[in-house]
Amino acid sequence: MEHPDADQPIDLSQYNLSSEVDDLPDEIDDLRSEIDRLDAIILGAIKRRTAVSKKVGRTRMASGGPRLVHSREMKVLQRFSELGQEGHTLAMLLLRLGRGPLGR
Numbered sequence: 001m002e003h004p005d006a007d008q009p010i011d012l013s014q015y016n017l018s019s020e021v022d023d024l025p026d027e028i029d030d031l032r033s034e035i036d037r038l039d040a041i042i043l044g045a046i047k048r049r050t051a052v053s054k055k056v057g058r059t060r061m062a063s064g065g066p067r068l069v070h071s072r073e074m075k076v077l078q079r080f081s082e083l084g085q086e087g088h089t090l091a092m093l094l095l096r097l098g099r100g101p102l103g104r
């Protein structure tokens, strides 16, 4: 299956995810509608990420591989580090969702 190069930034303009918000109206209801739209995108992306991450884990373990891959987790943490400490927390939560409870 075709898949985008992970190092190639996604064209965020296609999804209207730009951080430029000067063009948005100063209307609370309109702004909240935009937040609702974004939350739907984020939630959908998190649910798919979790499902894909679980599938990677199942596939790897089925061939005798480890439950976790430290180097990959470091890449994910690095990716979210542009958001600072909260980005680190967010990345940790995404990893936790994908790998399920540890120590079982």
Ligand SMILES: O=C(O)C(=O)C[C@]1(C(=O)O)C=C[C@@H](O)C=C1
Pocket (backbone or CB within 6 Å): 053, 056, 057, 060, 067, 068, 069, 070, 072, 073, 076, 094, 095, 098, 099
């Ligand atoms: O990339 C992998 O090998 C995965 O299993 C996915 C993932 C992730 O959610 O990004 C989950 C657990 C691993 O420890 C590392 C990364």
